[in-house]
Amino acid sequence: MRTIDWNDESKSVVMIDQTLLPVELNVIECKNLASLCEAIRSLRVRGAPALAAAGGFGMALAVTLSSANSMEKLLNDLKVAASTLIATRPTAVNLAWAVNRVLKATEDSYDLESIKDIVIFEAIRIADEDVKINKAIGKYGQKLLDDGDTVMTHCNAGRLACVDWGTALGVIRSAVEKGKEISVIACETRPLNQGGRITTWELMQDNIPVKLITDSMSGHVMRQGMVDKMIVGADRITQDVVFNKIGTYTHSIVAKEHEIPFYVAAPVSTFDPNGWEDTVTIEQRDADELRYIGDVQIAPKNVDVYNPAFDATPMENITALITEKGIFEPPVLIDEILM
Numbered sequence: 001m002r003t004i005d006w007n008d009e010s011k012s013v014v015m016i017d018q019t020l021l022p023v024e025l026n027v028i029e030c031k032n033l034a035s036l037c038e039a040i041r042s043l044r045v046r047g048a049p050a051l052a053a054a055g056g057f058g059m060a061l062a063v064t065l066s067s068a069n070s071m072e073k074l075l076n077d078l079k080v081a082a083s084t085l086i087a088t089r090p091t092a093v094n095l096a097w098a099v100n101r102v103l104k105a106t107e108d109s110y111d112l113e114s115i116k117d118i119v120i121f122e123a124i125r126i127a128d129e130d131v132k133i134n135k136a137i138g139k140y141g142q143k144l145l146d147d148g149d150t151v152m153t154h155c156n157a158g159r160l161a162c163v164d165w166g167t168a169l170g171v172i173r174s175a176v177e178k179g180k181e182i183s184v185i186a187c188e189t190r191p192l193n194q195g196g197r198i199t200t201w202e203l204m205q206d207n208i209p210v211k212l213i214t215d216s217m218s219g220h221v222m223r224q225g226m227v228d229k230m231i232v233g234a235d236r237i238t239q240d241v242v243f244n245k246i247g248t249y250t251h252s253i254v255a256k257e258h259e260i261p262f263y264v265a266a267p268v269s270t271f272d273p274n275g276w277e278d279t280v281t282i283e284q285r286d287a288d289e290l291r292y293i294g295d296v297q298i299a300p301k302n303v304d305v306y307n308p309a310f311d312a313t314p315m316e317n318i319t320a321l322i323t324e325k326g327i328f329e330p331p332v333l334i335d336e337i338l339m
């Protein structure tokens, strides 16, 4: 099953609820925009490419549920839905990219029904394209991995961060498909443990050897010579930095210190050519994500907390960007990649 998909019979969004992994594999159905936005904010669905699909399907929900009786009113309903969806998570550019791509597609509409058809068609196209794009990222990226490599990764940039296959883990899957023996060291990725909960689960499902470590162990593990390469996903790539899950920047510094190649795998829909580090909003998340794990309190209830979801890794710490268009070594003009 895909991470997220459109059920055209029930006109709803179906997805794996990632907050329950690895304990439970549960599929949920979102039948309205409010429940989909809650799922995005709660990270039931998460990961930049998966958020793009969620954004597209959110527009499909909006157009299906609208009671507008004119094109003007329906297009206005879609603009309101677009703003609502984009506001759910500000850092991953893919969400806004997908929502705006669906909105733009409606420029070809000529009546109410055509708007509905165009929106649903474009949302499905975004999801279908994601799988093909990730396979292309894997095809290029696997050339960078050698038989016998141990590859460290952070957070989850696997099929559960996408519609399917994955970006960073997609590169690893593609290398394994080529017959290369790859083992993975997964950083647990506090506070929500996408690495410990989701990456390990995904890789064990595929019988790819994986070892779980805490984020704070990464320096020691690299200094011990246990890591050959590091590969991560991305949420937004600007002219000067890569925004990715909090902790990525730290790993990049240690990798550079130990001359370990540091790769970022992402579709070009993650690129923001107009963006710079100081123009991007880093999502600040709820303090209780650090005070509790589930219902278990692990810090004082009233302790002050700082909980940024992402950090910025400068291009000079990155060995190569792996995209569906090929491999690009910084310094590189983002505009060239997007040409």
Ligand SMILES: CSC[C@H]1O[C@H](OP(=O)(O)O)[C@H](O)[C@@H]1O
Binding pocket: 043, 046, 047, 048, 049, 154, 155, 156, 157, 158, 161, 162, 167, 168, 194, 232, 233, 234, 235, 244, 245, 246, 309
């Ligand atoms: C393939 S992009 C995955 C990217 O998204 C994750 O963030 P979140 O789990 O908060 O959506 C993380 O930054 C991953 O690298």
